[in-house]
Amino acid sequence: MVGPAPDTQRWATLDGLKLIARSDFGPDGKPTFMIEVHNSSGDPIKVDSHEVGPALLGRVSKSPFLASDGNSMAVITRGDLVTPSSWGSTVDGVPHSYTYTIDPKTRPPERFQLNPGQSMKARITFEVSPGEYQFMFGYGGWCS
Numbered sequence: 001m002v003g004p005a006p007d008t009q010r011w012a013t014l015d016g017l018k019l020i021a022r023s024d025f026g027p028d029g030k031p032t033f034m035i036e037v038h039n040s041s042g043d044p045i046k047v048d049s050h051e052v053g054p055a056l057l058g059r060v061s062k063s064p065f066l067a068s069d070g071n072s073m074a075v076i077t078r079g080d081l082v083t084p085s086s087w088g089s090t091v092d093g094v095p096h097s098y099t100y101t102i103d104p105k106t107r108p109p110e111r112f113q114l115n116p117g118q119s120m121k122a123r124i125t126f127e128v129s130p131g132e133y134q135f136m137f138g139y140g141g142w143c144s
Helices: none
Strands: 018-025 033-041 046-047 052-059 072-076 086-091 094-102 112-113 121-130 135-141
Touching: 033 112, 033 135, 052 112, 052 121, 072 086, 072 094, 094 112, 094 135, 112 121, 121 135
Parallel strands: none
Antiparallel strands: 018 033, 033 121, 046 112, 052 072, 052 135, 086 094, 094 121
């Protein structure tokens, strides 16, 4: 090791951002959540929708991708609010698919600013095989 890498990039501002997820299952029973990114600081914060990452963990009985310590795995990951991700597999002849969409009425712009006290809300709906799941989302990445 020669030494620490030069600090040429700036990390996203995370201080002051509050992330909130609320279930929003409608009459059709589809797994839907209202996610909120709230600026609880006293300063404006620039937000990049490419850096808001939903993740869905699933309980899966058989898959070559299972963790070594149990039967759970990330079935939705590496997506964002601009480019949703999807994944599918077939286990013992049974197809499984995992995808999500962002309600066009609540889809945020790619980049926006939250003033103190402001929030951005987006509705995310999952299309998944029947089973048990845990939803979470996070924010972070590089600022330009």
